[in-house]
Amino acid sequence: MTPPPAAESDAGPRRNHPVAALALRRLLQGVVTLVVVSIVIFAATEILPGNAAYAVLGRTATHARLAAMEHQLNLDRPAVVQYWLWLTGLLRGNLGKSLANGQPVTALLGQQIVNSSALLVLAAIAGTVIGVGGGAVAAMRRDRVFDHVSSVITLAVTALPEFVVGIAMILLLSLEVWHLLPAVSLVQPGRSAWTQPRLLALPVLTLTIVVVPYIFRMARSALVAALQSEAVEMAQLKGAGPWRVLVVHALPAAAAPLVQVIGLNLCYLAGGIVVVEYVFNYPGIGAGLVNAVSNRDIPSIQATVLVLAAFYIVVNIATDLIALACSPRRRSRA
Numbered sequence: 001m002t003p004p005p006a007a008e009s010d011a012g013p014r015r016n017h018p019v020a021a022l023a024l025r026r027l028l029q030g031v032v033t034l035v036v037v038s039i040v041i042f043a044a045t046e047i048l049p050g051n052a053a054y055a056v057l058g059r060t061a062t063h064a065r066l067a068a069m070e071h072q073l074n075l076d077r078p079a080v081v082q083y084w085l086w087l088t089g090l091l092r093g094n095l096g097k098s099l100a101n102g103q104p105v106t107a108l109l110g111q112q113i114v115n116s117s118a119l120l121v122l123a124a125i126a127g128t129v130i131g132v133g134g135g136a137v138a139a140m141r142r143d144r145v146f147d148h149v150s151s152v153i154t155l156a157v158t159a160l161p162e163f164v165v166g167i168a169m170i171l172l173l174s175l176e177v178w179h180l181l182p183a184v185s186l187v188q189p190g191r192s193a194w195t196q197p198r199l200l201a202l203p204v205l206t207l208t209i210v211v212v213p214y215i216f217r218m219a220r221s222a223l224v225a226a227l228q229s230e231a232v233e234m235a236q237l238k239g240a241g242p243w244r245v246l247v248v249h250a251l252p253a254a255a256a257p258l259v260q261v262i263g264l265n266l267c268y269l270a271g272g273i274v275v276v277e278y279v280f281n282y283p284g285i286g287a288g289l290v291n292a293v294s295n296r297d298i299p300s301i302q303a304t305v306l307v308l309a310a311f312y313i314v315v316n317i318a319t320d321l322i323a324l325a326c327s328p329r330r331r332s333r334a
Contacts, residue, residue: 022320022321027317034310038087041306041309086302095302098292098300100291105299109304111283112287114193115192115282115284116273119200119207120269123269130208131219134216135222137150139224140242147220154216155213162207163279166203170280173202174202181198182202183280185199185282186281203282207269211269214261214264215265218257219254219258223246225254227246231253255326263322263323264319277290285304285308288304289305292304
């Protein structure tokens with residue numbers, strides 16, 4: 001007698017878990033993207049005007065010293081060889097030395113990342129809480145006074161660039177109206193920004209004001225749609241209170257788009273932090289990038305931009321995975 005077929009043969013081959021499959025696929029795409037970005041970064045720094053060796057030695061450099069410095073920096077080799085040397089050093093954890101001060105780029109970039117992380121984490125938490133909370137209240141009070149006023153205010157703030165908001169905060173809270181907070185955020189070398197909360201206040205407030213409108217508008221839109229769903233109507237018919245309906249039924253249904261917009265705003269913060277740190281003279285990765293470009297510090301430029309690109313890729317992958325995990329329908333179709 002022929003043995004019965006295995007259970008898997010009746011249902012077809014077993015499919016991989018959708019979240020794991022997406023994670024593997026996006027990870028491979030991220031690695032390829034990072035390689036392409038590294039090529040673009042290297043090519044862009046190669047075509048910058050001026051000479052890196054001349055930027056190091058200054059105007060008093062002789063032809064002999066310039067030639068020696070170009071040989072030391074591998075500038076006298078073909079671009080392909082230069083890129084390969086840089087890439088292999090990168091894979092070994094060697095980002096080179098800063099042309100501006102001769103210190104290892106890894107040490108400089110590490111402290112800048114710590115300082116910028118303080119701004120990023122605090123602004124992301126504050127922006128998410130205020131944006132989602134405000135959007136939830138606006139959705140619950142749809143077409144009422146609070147909804148209309150908050151929508152107009154957030155739309156107006158959306159049109160303001162980061163440096164305008166930052167300067168307005170300086171004038172309001174430091175110079176003209178109130179003298180509550182320092183106008184610049186000069187963190188002492190060797191000290192963590194986390195230990196000096198007053199210096200973090202204005203940069204974090206600026207970034208929070210910039211990102212809240214986007215989260216607010218998306219939260220309101222997603223929650224309005226969720227509150228009109230059949231599941232919410234059923235909960236209301238069973239006698240559930242408005243806030244229980246919001247927290248237990250509407251928020252889980254709107255989780256996927258909220259995760260997406262929060263992830264997009266994290267990426268936006270990574271770009272906006274460059275401007276904000278420069279405005280407040282805050283020693284983070286953004287201000288370091290501006291100084292590196294001014295000094296034509298090629299190793300620092302390459303490492304900083306690559307770190308920002310890696311951050312974008314990681315946040316996008318994490319956002320997609322969390323959004324997929326929050327959406328049963330998408331998991332079933334994945």
